[in-house]
Amino acid sequence: MSAQPRIAEGAGAIGAPERALGGTILAVEGVSLAFGGVTALSDVSFDVREHEIRAIIGPNGAGKSSMLNVMNGFYQPQRGVIRFGGREFHGMKPYEAARMGIGRTFQNIALFRGMTVLDNVMTGRSLKMRRNFFLQALRLGPAMREEIEHRRAVEEVIDFLEIQHIRRTPVGRLPYGLQKRVELARALAMEPTLLLLDEPMAGMNLEEKEDMCRFVLEVNDHFGTTIVLIEHDMGVVMDISDRVVVLDYGRKIADGTPDEVRGDQAVIDAYLGVAH
Amino acid sequence: MFYREVGQYKTSYSADEALFPILQDKVGIAVILLVAFVGVPLTASNFTVDSILIPILVFSLAATGLNLLIGYTGLLSLGTGGFMGVGAYACYKLATFFPGVNIIVLILCSGFFAAAVGTVFGLPSLRIKGFYLAVATLAAQFFLSWCFIRVAWLYNYNVSASIEVPTKTLFGLPVTGPTATPVTRYLIVLSIVALLTLLAANLMRGRIGRAWMAVRDMDLAAELIGIRLYQTKLLAFAVSSFYCGVAGAMMVFLWLGNAESESFNINQSFLILFMVIIGGLGSLLGSFLGAALIWGLPIVLRAAPAHFGVSLHSATVEQTTFVILGVLIIVFLIVEPHGLARLWQIGKQKLRVWPFPY
Amino acid sequence: MHLLYSIFVDPFVQMGAAPDLLAQTLWEGLVSGILYSLIALGFVLIFKASGVFNFAQGIMVVFSALTLVGLNEHGVPAYLALAITLVVMLALAFAVERVILRPLVNQPEIILFMATFGLTYFLIGVGELIFGGDPKVMISDQLRLPSGSYRIPMAGGFVQMQKIDIAATVIASLMVAALAILFNRTRIGRALRAVADSHRAALSVGISLEQIWVIVWFAAGVVALATGIMWGARSNVSFALEIIALKALPVLILGGFTSIPGAIIGGIIIGVGEKMGEFYWGPLFGSGIESWLAYVIALVFLLFRPQGLFGERIIERL
Numbered sequence: 001m002s003a004q005p006r007i008a009e010g011a012g013a014i015g016a017p018e019r020a021l022g023g024t025i026l027a028v029e030g031v032s033l034a035f036g037g038v039t040a041l042s043d044v045s046f047d048v049r050e051h052e053i054r055a056i057i058g059p060n061g062a063g064k065s066s067m068l069n070v071m072n073g074f075y076q077p078q079r080g081v082i083r084f085g086g087r088e089f090h091g092m093k094p095y096e097a098a099r100m101g102i103g104r105t106f107q108n109i110a111l112f113r114g115m116t117v118l119d120n121v122m123t124g125r126s127l128k129m130r131r132n133f134f135l136q137a138l139r140l141g142p143a144m145r146e147e148i149e150h151r152r153a154v155e156e157v158i159d160f161l162e163i164q165h166i167r168r169t170p171v172g173r174l175p176y177g178l179q180k181r182v183e184l185a186r187a188l189a190m191e192p193t194l195l196l197l198d199e200p201m202a203g204m205n206l207e208e209k210e211d212m213c214r215f216v217l218e219v220n221d222h223f224g225t226t227i228v229l230i231e232h233d234m235g236v237v238m239d240i241s242d243r244v245v246v247l248d249y250g251r252k253i254a255d256g257t258p259d260e261v262r263g264d265q266a267v268i269d270a271y272l273g274v275a276h
Numbered sequence: 277m278f279y280r281e282v283g284q285y286k287t288s289y290s291a292d293e294a295l296f297p298i299l300q301d302k303v304g305i306a307v308i309l310l311v312a313f314v315g316v317p318l319t320a321s322n323f324t325v326d327s328i329l330i331p332i333l334v335f336s337l338a339a340t341g342l343n344l345l346i347g348y349t350g351l352l353s354l355g356t357g358g359f360m361g362v363g364a365y366a367c368y369k370l371a372t373f374f375p376g377v378n379i380i381v382l383i384l385c386s387g388f389f390a391a392a393v394g395t396v397f398g399l400p401s402l403r404i405k406g407f408y409l410a411v412a413t414l415a416a417q418f419f420l421s422w423c424f425i426r427v428a429w430l431y432n433y434n435v436s437a438s439i440e441v442p443t444k445t446l447f448g449l450p451v452t453g454p455t456a457t458p459v460t461r462y463l464i465v466l467s468i469v470a471l472l473t474l475l476a477a478n479l480m481r482g483r484i485g486r487a488w489m490a491v492r493d494m495d496l497a498a499e500l501i502g503i504r505l506y507q508t509k510l511l512a513f514a515v516s517s518f519y520c521g522v523a524g525a526m527m528v529f530l531w532l533g534n535a536e537s538e539s540f541n542i543n544q545s546f547l548i549l550f551m552v553i554i555g556g557l558g559s560l561l562g563s564f565l566g567a568a569l570i571w572g573l574p575i576v577l578r579a580a581p582a583h584f585g586v587s588l589h590s591a592t593v594e595q596t597t598f599v600i601l602g603v604l605i606i607v608f609l610i611v612e613p614h615g616l617a618r619l620w621q622i623g624k625q626k627l628r629v630w631p632f633p634y
Numbered sequence: 635m636h637l638l639y640s641i642f643v644d645p646f647v648q649m650g651a652a653p654d655l656l657a658q659t660l661w662e663g664l665v666s667g668i669l670y671s672l673i674a675l676g677f678v679l680i681f682k683a684s685g686v687f688n689f690a691q692g693i694m695v696v697f698s699a700l701t702l703v704g705l706n707e708h709g710v711p712a713y714l715a716l717a718i719t720l721v722v723m724l725a726l727a728f729a730v731e732r733v734i735l736r737p738l739v740n741q742p743e744i745i746l747f748m749a750t751f752g753l754t755y756f757l758i759g760v761g762e763l764i765f766g767g768d769p770k771v772m773i774s775d776q777l778r779l780p781s782g783s784y785r786i787p788m789a790g791g792f793v794q795m796q797k798i799d800i801a802a803t804v805i806a807s808l809m810v811a812a813l814a815i816l817f818n819r820t821r822i823g824r825a826l827r828a829v830a831d832s833h834r835a836a837l838s839v840g841i842s843l844e845q846i847w848v849i850v851w852f853a854a855g856v857v858a859l860a861t862g863i864m865w866g867a868r869s870n871v872s873f874a875l876e877i878i879a880l881k882a883l884p885v886l887i888l889g890g891f892t893s894i895p896g897a898i899i900g901g902i903i904i905g906v907g908e909k910m911g912e913f914y915w916g917p918l919f920g921s922g923i924e925s926w927l928a929y930v931i932a933l934v935f936l937l938f939r940p941q942g943l944f945g946e947r948i949i950e951r952l
Binding site for chain 2: 687733734737738741744745747748749751752753754755756757758759760762763767877880883884887919920922923925926929930932933936937
C-alpha cells in the first residue's frame with residue numbers, strides 16, 4: 001500500500017528550504033538480502049533524486065541499516081540491482097562505492113580510535129591522494145605539496161563542522177556527540193555525491209540534534225550532496241526530508257513525502273501509532 | 277615550565293606538519309644527534325660501542341620494522357628473526373657475487389630481498405586475520421630457519437654452516453671484518469639507522485601511515501573510505517621486512533662478523549617482539565627505548581653482582597635475567613601497556629607544567 | 635616429470651609396498667598427535683574461560699614435569715611428589731589469577747597474550763634456577779607407568795607399539811571425556827561457558843570471575859602435568875619441550891580455539907600429517923621438514939577455512 005510519490009519541485013516539508021531536485025541519481029530495484037536463514041530485505045525498490053534528502057524509517061530490525069550496507073557495497077544482495085552513476089550493479093565492492101562518490105557514517109561510530117580527529121578526517125582524502133611511496137618516504141616536493149593541499153581541504157571541512165578545537169585530540173577521548181560529528185567530517189572529506197547517514201542523531205540531546213540537523217541541511221544546501229538517512233526521531237524526519245521510505249520486516253510499506261507517509265495507514269499500524 | 281609550546285604559533289600548514297614542531301623538541305633532537313655522531317666516537321670505550329651501542333641500534337631498526345607491522349598496521353608477526361636472516365644471507369651472497377660493490381649499497385639491496393620474501397609470506401593476510409596471521413608468520417619463521425641450514429648454497433657450502441664476513445673497505449677504511457674498528461662500524465650503522473628512521477617517520481605522517489593505522493583500527497571502515505586493504509597490508513609487510521632485512525645484514529656485517537642459522541631463530545623473533553611491546557606499540561621512539569632496555573638490562577644485571585662484590589655463576593645470572601625480564605613484561609603491561617614511549621610522553625606532559633603538579 | 639612422479643605417485647607406492655611401515659608411521663603420528671592435542675587442550679581450556687591465549691602453556695608442561703621429577707630426586711616418593719606437584723600447580727593458578735589476570739581484566743586480548751609471554755620467561759627462569767637446566771629423566775617406573783612394547787605382526791613385518799604410548803592415548807581420552815562432562819553437564823561448566831562468552835554478563839549474574847579463572851588455570855595445570863609426564867616418559871624432560879609446545883598452534887588453528895573435540899581431532903590430523911609428511915615426502919626435501927610442516931599444513935588450511943575446522947564463522951557487522 002505505498003502512495004505514489006509526488007515531488008513538488010522545491011517544496012519540502014515544514015522548515016526545509018527550497019532546493020531544486022534533479023533527476024534520479026540512485027535507484028534500488030528488487031533488492032533481496034538474506035543471512036543464512038534470516039531475511040533482511042525482501043524485494044525493496046525505491047529511487048533517490050539528486051540533491052534531495054531521503055529518509056528511511058521503520059521499526060527496529062526492519063532492515064534499514066542493511067539497506068544502507070547494500071548501497072555502500074558492504075553486503076552483496078542475493079537478488080536485485082542498484083543503479084548508480086549510470087552503471088548497474090548486482091553488488092558492488094566497498095572500494096568501488098567509495099570511488100564513485102558514496103560516503104557513509106555508521107550507527108555505532110566507525111572512527112579510527114588510535115588516531116586524532118585531524119588524522120581521521122585526513123583518511124577521508126585517501127582516494128584523492130596519489131603521490132607514490134618513495135615520494136612519501138622522502139616527503140619532498142610533490143608529496144609535501146599534496147599533503148598541504150589536502151590539509152587545506154580538510155581544514156575547510158573542520159571549520160564547517162566547528163571542530164577546530166579538538167583537531168589534535170585522539171577520537172577515543174571525545175564525547176559521543178562530537179565523535180558523530182567527526183565521523184561526518186570524515187565522510188565529507190571524501191567530497192561525496194551521495195551521503196549515507198545511519199542514525200546521525202542517535203543518542204544525542206536536543207541541542208546536539210539541532211546542531212546535527214543544521215549541519216545536514218547545510219551540507220545538502222551548500223555542497224548539493226544527496227543525502228539518504230536513517231532516523232528514528234520523527235520530528236527530525238518530517239522536518240528535513242524531502243521524501244521518506246518506510247521499511248517493515250525487510251519490505252517497503254510506504255514511499256512518499258513526509259506528509260503522505262505520516263497519514264498512511266500501514267505506516268501508522270506498523271510504526272507510528274496514533275497520536276492521542 | 278621550560279617545555280612549553282605556548283607562544284610558538286604556526287602560521288602555515290607546513291610548519292604545523294613538521295616532524296618536530298616544538299622548538300624544544302628541535303633542540304633536543306639536535307643535541308642527541310650531536311652526541312651520537314660526535315660525542316660518542318670521541319669519548320666512548322670500544323666495549324661500550326661494540327657491545328652496547330651497535331647492537332642497540334641494530335635491534336632498534338629491527339624493532340622499528342616490527343613496530344610498523346604490529347603497532348601501526350595491527351598485523352601480528354612472529355617471523356622477524358627469519359626476515360632478518362634473509363637480509364643477512366642475501367647480503368652475504370651479494371658480497372660473494374659482487375665483491376667490489378660498496379657495502380652500504382649491498383646492505384640496502386639485501387633489504388629488498390627481505391622485502392620480497394616478506395611480501396610473499398604476507399600474501400595470506402587478506403584472508404587470514406589477527407591471531408591466525410601470527411601462525412602464518414610462524415610458518416615463515418620455521419621454514420626460513422630450516423632453509424638457513426638446509427640450503428647450503430646460502431652459506432657457500434661452508435662445512436660449519438655459518439657465514440664469515442669478508443673485509444670490505446669504504447673510502448680506504450676497513451668497515452667490515454676483523455680489522456674494522458668499532459667506531460667506524462658504529463658510525464655507518466648510526467647513519468643508516470638515522471636515515472631509515474627518518475624515512476619511517478615521514479611515511480607515518482603521510483597518507484601511507486594513516487592508511488596503515490586505519491587498517492589497524494577498523495579495516496572494514498577503511499575499505500569503505502576507499503583504502504585498498506590488500507595493497508596496504510602487503511606494503512606493510514614489504515616495508516617492515518625491508519627494515520628487518522637491513523637490520524639483519526648490519527647485524528652480521530657490522531656487528532658480529534659472523535652468523536649461523538641459530539642467530540635468526542624463533543627466539544630472535546620473540547626478543548624483537550618484547551622490545552616492541554615494552555618500548556611501546558605504534559611509536560618509533562618506543563622501538564629505540566625498548567631495544568635499549570631489553571639489550572641493556574642483561575648487561576647491567578651481569579655487571580651488577582661484580583660491582584657489589586657478589587660473585588654469581590654466569591648461568592645463574594642468565595636465569596635471573598629471564599625471571600626479571602618476565603616480571604618486567606608483566607609489570608609493564610599492568611602499569612603502562614603502551615610502553616616506555618607513553619611513559620616518556622607522560623614525562624613530557626609533566627615537564628609542560630613543572631614545577632606545578634598540574 | 636620425475637619430480638612430479640616422486641611427489642604424487644612414489645610415496646603412495648611406498649606406502650602400499652610396506653603396509654607395516656605405513657601402520658607404524660600412522661601409529662607414531664597418532665601418538666604424537668594425541669600429545670599435541672593435550673597441549674592444545676590446555677590452551678583451549680584457558681581460552682574458553684578467560685579469553686586469554688596462554689602462551690605459557692608449553693612452559694607449564696615443562697615446569698610441572700620438572701617439579702615432579704625434582705621432588706622425587708630429593709627423595710620424595712613418587713605419588714606424594716605427584717600430589718605436591720598438583721598443589722604447586724594450584725598455587726600457580728592462584729598466583730596467575732591474582733597477579734596477572736585481575737589487574738589486566740579489561741585490557742584487550744593482545745595485552746593479556748603478551749602477559750603470558752612474561753609468565754613464560756618467568757617460569758623458564760625460575761624453573762632453571764630451582765631445578766637446573768639439564769634434561770631429566772621422567773620417573774615412569776616410580777609412577778607405575780607401563781613400559782615395554784607390543785609387537786604386532788603385519789603383512790610380513792611388524793608394528794611396534796610402546797605400552798606407554800597406548801597408556802597416553804587412554805589417559806588422554808579419559809581426560810577429554812572428563813573435561814567434556816565438566817563443561818557440558820555441571821554447574822561449574824555452565825559458569826565456565828558463561829565467562830567465556832562475556833565477562834560482564836557473567837559478573838552481572840553473580841558468577842565469580844576469580845574463582846572460575848583459578849579453576850580453569852588449575853585444570854590447565856593438571857592437563858599440563860599429564861602431558862609433561864607422558865611426554866617426559868617418551869623422551870626426557872627438558873626446556874626444549876617448550877618450543878614443541880608451539881606446535882599446538884597449528885592444532886588450534888585446525889580445531890578452533892574453543893573446541894575440545896576440535897583440539898583432539900586437530901592434534902591427530904597434525905600429528906599424522908607431520909609424521910607421514912616427514913617419512914614419505916621428507917627425503918625429497920632433505921630431512922627436518924617436521925620443523926615447519928605442521929605450520930604450513932595449518933596455513934594452507936586457513937586459506938580455505940579462515941575460522942578453522944570447528945571455529946565459528948565470524949560475521950562482522952558495522
